[in-house]
Amino acid sequence: MIIGIVMLIxxxxxxxxxVQVAEILGITADRLRTYDEQQLVxxxxxxxxxxxxxxxxxxxxxxxxRELISKNKMNIYSFKVVWKILKAMSKKDFQKxxxxxxxxxxxxxxxxxKNNPNFDK
Numbered sequence: 001m002i003i004g005i006v007m008l009i010x011x012x013x014x015x016x017x018x019v020q021v022a023e024i025l026g027i028t029a030d031r032l033r034t035y036d037e038q039q040l041v042x043x044x045x046x047x048x049x050x051x052x053x054x055x056x057x058x059x060x061x062x063x064x065x066r067e068l069i070s071k072n073k074m075n076i077y078s079f080k081v082v083w084k085i086l087k088a089m090s091k092k093d094f095q096k097x098x099x100x101x102x103x104x105x106x107x108x109x110x111x112x113x114k115n116n117p118n119f120d121k
Contacts (some may be wrong), residue, residue: 011055011057014043014054015054016054017034018054021054025062025063035076040080061116064113064116068106069087087120
C-alpha cells in the first residue's frame with residue numbers, strides 16, 4: 001500500500017531564492033536579476049537582508065515570459081509592449097482575441113500571463 005502526502009502550498013507565498021528559481025527556469029542567476037531590474041517580475045524582498053524571494057506564481061509567470069522570449073524570439077522590450085497592450089485591452093476584446101486565436105500557442109501563453117496575479121503589478 002502506498003501512502004502519499006499531499007502538501008497544500010500557498011502559491012503566492014515567496015520562499016524560493018534567486019539561485020533556486022534560476023535553476024528551475026534553466027537560466028543563470030544573473031539573467032533572473034536582469035528580469036528583476038527590467039521589471040518583468042517583482043520578487044518580495046526580505047526585510048532583514050533585502051534578499052529576493054519568489055513564489056510559485058512568480059515562477060509560473062517567469063516560465064511563460066521565458067517561453068515568449070526564448071521560443072518565440074521576443075525580446076524584453078517587445079514583451080513589455082505586448083504586456084502594456086494586453087493591460088489596455090477590455091475583457092471583451094481580450095476574450096474575442098483569444099477565441100479568434102485559440103489554437104495558436106502564443107495566444108495560449110498570453111492567456112496564462114493575463115490570468116497570473118503578476119500581470120497587474
